[in-house]
Amino acid sequence: MEAMTMLVLGFQLLALFSIAGALLIYLICKVREDSVSVSAGSHPSRVVLITSADTALGLQLCTHLANKGCRVFAGMKEAQDSLPAKLLCGWMKIREYSEEPIAGTIIPMRLDVTREDVLREATVVMGANLNADERGIAAVINTSGSVFRGQVESQDVQQWEHMLRTNILGTLRVAKAFVGFLRPTRGRLLYLGGVGGGGSAGNGGDGLVAFNASRVAVDKCAEELRKELHPYGVSVVALDTCGMTAESLYKAPVAQTMSLAVGAPTQYTADVLSPDALHVIERALWDFAPQQRYALLSHNKYQFALPCRSSLRLQRPVASTVGENGSQSV
Structure with a gap:
């Protein structure tokens, strides 16, 4: 066989293998996407607890x-008269009368x-709202947390105690209170984490020494919980928030004035997570087999302003829940 013929044949074989390889990669990706959809649709339970819907992030997830x-x-510190409760109630009513009503529901x-x-009262309420054929729930997403920014030498010690009590002890209390609902379904406990346990908002020089220390402790708590709950089939999963500011995790819904007219409705948006996140x-x-950690942002070293697809409306404006010292707690 002449050299030129062998060269042409070699190029043809290379092109054929390239096409076959590309097709194989496409099929693998397609099967993976389909398996995620199937596993979501065939999951034995479609009941999820969000521990704090007082935040924009919690509202968006609900x-x-x-x-x-x-x-x-939808867990809330005040489930009737608070702004988040009214927003969720209004959202449900709007969707109820829309052309395509939602398939799920929200229980504040x-x-x-x-x-x-x-927490004990919440477990009773959840048990009362489960159907007779439901043994438990699919997942608990712990969106509760607290952040106070400030230099150590000038920061109030009570703020440290509040962050430790909410972020660290809150993580353990959530596991203690609701793990009984996760064992029967081999469910999942999701929490907000950061790469290597270093928090999600930067270093201590940003006034987050105590907050970042609490995030390290939260990651360690989750690591130990993962070992303890593994024999029961309960998965503990970290949602890696690296690249997001600490305040964005716990901020209240953002009010936006749509019109200067007197009596015009105020629109509140939950602009925390992108569709990809x-x-x-x-x-x-x-x-089907969850990873221990999922990154919410594709490029963690960058910080994005992430839009929200939908907004929540309320007729009467309510004062913001953000304190004067830049603190946020839910």
């Missing part, structure tokens, strides 16, 4: 998962991760 057909327990309930008595959370919830 409405997103309800749109996906989940029954969502009182929940405070710093109080044992309130929401898809990551879906994977963390429904992947």
